[in-house]
Amino acid sequence: MATKDFNTADSATAIQTIDRVVDVIAATAPEIRAGLPGRRIKAEETNPSGETQMAADVFADDLLCKRLGGLDGVGEYASEERPEAIDVGTGDLSVAVDPLDGSSNLKPNNTVGTIFAVYDAPLPARGTDLVAAGYVLYGPIMTMIVARGGTVSEYVITDESNYELVRDDITLPDEGTVYGFGGRVPDWTDDFTQFARDVEKDPSRKLRYGGSMIGDVNQILTYGGIFSYPALESAPEGKLRVQFETYPIGYILETAGGSSSNGEKSLLAVAKDDLHARSPLHIGNSDLVAELEAALA
Ligand code: FBP
Numbered sequence: 242m243a244t245k246d247f248n249t250a251d252s253a254t255a256i257q258t259i260d261r262v263v264d265v266i267a268a269t270a271p272e273i274r275a276g277l278p279g280r281r282i283k284a285e286e287t288n289p290s291g292e293t294q295m296a297a298d299v300f301a302d303d304l305l306c307k308r309l310g311g312l313d314g315v316g317e318y319a320s321e322e323r324p325e326a327i328d329v330g331t332g333d334l335s336v337a338v339d340p341l342d343g344s345s346n347l348k349p350n351n352t353v354g355t356i357f358a359v360y361d362a363p364l365p366a367r368g369t370d371l372v373a374a375g376y377v378l379y380g381p382i383m384t385m386i387v388a389r390g391g392t393v394s395e396y397v398i399t400d401e402s403n404y405e406l407v408r409d410d411i412t413l414p415d416e417g418t419v420y421g422f423g424g425r426v427p428d429w430t431d432d433f434t435q436f437a438r439d440v441e442k443d444p445s446r447k448l449r450y451g452g453s454m455i456g457d458v459n460q461i462l463t464y465g466g467i468f469s470y471p472a473l474e475s476a477p478e479g480k481l482r483v484q485f486e487t488y489p490i491g492y493i494l495e496t497a498g499g500s501s502s503n504g505e506k507s508l509l510a511v512a513k514d515d516l517h518a519r520s521p522l523h524i525g526n527s528d529l530v531a532e533l534e535a536a537l538a
Contacts, residue, residue, distance in 0.1 A: 247333075247372065248361045258314025258334050259359055259373045263387055265308045266357055268402040270377045270385065273301045273341070273355060277379070281347045289324045289517045290482065297347055298322050301340035301355065309336050319364045319516060321485045326364040326516060334372070335360045339485040342376070343453025354378045354455025358489035365484050365516045368509030374489035376455050386411075386462065388496040393462075412498040417465030417526040421450035421457040423480065428473040436536035440467065440529070454481065458490055458524065462497060467525035467533065472504060479521035483513045487520045500530035504537045 247255045280297035288294050302322040310318045310329030317335035319326035326335070339356040346353050359373040360366035373389035383398040384407075395408040420440050422429075429437065440446060449460045457468045470481050481487050491501030491508030501508040502523045511520050523533050 248370065254314060255334060255361060255372060258312065258332060259389055261312045261314065262309060262334075262336060262357065262359055262373070263375070263385075263389075265312060266305075266355065266375070266377060267385055267396065267398050267404040269304055269308050270355065270379075270383055270398050271400045271402055272304060273297075273377075274379050274383060276300050276304075277347065277353075288322050290321065290519075294322060295341070295344040295347060297353075298341045298344050302338070305338050305340055305355070309338070317364050319484065321482055321517070324517075333361065335362065335364045335366060337364060337366075337484045337489075339482070342455045342486065343451075346451070346453040346456075352378065352380050352451055352453045352456035354453065356455065356486060356489050358485065358492070365514060365518075366488075367512060368483075368488045368491060368507070371488060371492045371509070374492040376458075376489070376493075378455055378459050380456070380459075384459075386459070386493060388493040391496060393493060393497040411462065413462065413494075413526055414465035415526075416445070417461070417467065417529060418446055419449040419460050419464045419466040420446055420525075421448065421460065421466075421468045423450070423454075423457075423468075423470035424473045424476075428475050429471060430474060430537075432537050433469070433471045436533055437469075439532075439536075454486065454490070454522075458494075461499075461525050462494070465499075465526050467523065467529040469523045469533070470521065471523065472521040476519075478519040481519060481522045483508075483511060483518045483520050484516055487511070487522045490522065490524055494524040498527075499525055500527040502530050502534055505534060 284294040314332040362370035375387035
């Protein structure tokens with residue numbers, strides 16, 4: 242994937258800002274993780290998507306807004322938890338985050354993550370405005386995936402807020418061995434149901450669905466295969482949010498040599514004007530994503 246020329250910022254400034262964003266995400270992750278105990282309770286509010294907020298969602302969002310919003314080079318901040326993007330400075334780049342992806346997984350103490358997207362444009366931006374994206378996975382080990390400059394790297398974040406490179410130039414394995422499909426099976430469309438049954442028939446593949454997109458996506462980045470949160474009969478646009486989830490995840494998987502799709506085209510080509518717009522999401526090995534698109538055609 243070619244590294245894009247910057248729309249608004251000059252390259253040197255933009256690259257410095259992306260460095261700062263990655264540093265701040267890595268430095269804030271241990272604080273978010275340390276703040277999770279005691280916050281597995283529902284907050285009073287619902288988020289702009291109408292979903293119940295956990296106290297941990299609000300805590301992570303407040304921390305990230307303060308830290309990222311204070312960076313030179315960052316002009317706008319937006320998150321799944323806030324109705325609108327907010328001006329945080331005069332910088333050219335915008336940062337959109339899902340502060341705690343999969344927060345419903347907190348109660349059973351399962352995987353959650355923090356997703357970030359850096360756009361060289363005001364928000365809501367387009368997928369083609371992305372200049373960097375990544376996520377923190379609060380697993381047994383706290384790791385961070387960063388896609389920028391045409392390559393994907395993995396870091397281990399230590400509790401001292403340092404982070405060390407453990408894998409670089411990550412690409413998907415040629416033969417994917419895992420699959421995970423979100424939503425209720427009775428709510429899948431007939432075409433997607435048939436595709437899912439065909440994928441399941443292959444004895445080389447096994448089901449991996451953890452209910453937290455970041456954990457499920459990291460399985461695909463590690464083992465190859467396909468993860469979908471598809472269009473549902475009850476929700477034709479699916480569940481996941483474009484600015485905070487489908488654009489950054491699509492960017493990461495395409496940078497790692499895989500493919501992404503909303504069912505008919507790259508997630509990065511999906512154009513939505515609403516900050517909290519949703520899209521179906523399919524990501525993984527290109528052959529499987531092509532089979533998915535053919536099945537839904
Ligand atoms: P948020 O928790 O950030 O709203 O993310 C949505 C999400 O939890 C994804 O992480 C996950 O893939 C999906 O919802 C699970 O949905 P469901 O509970 O319908 O399986």
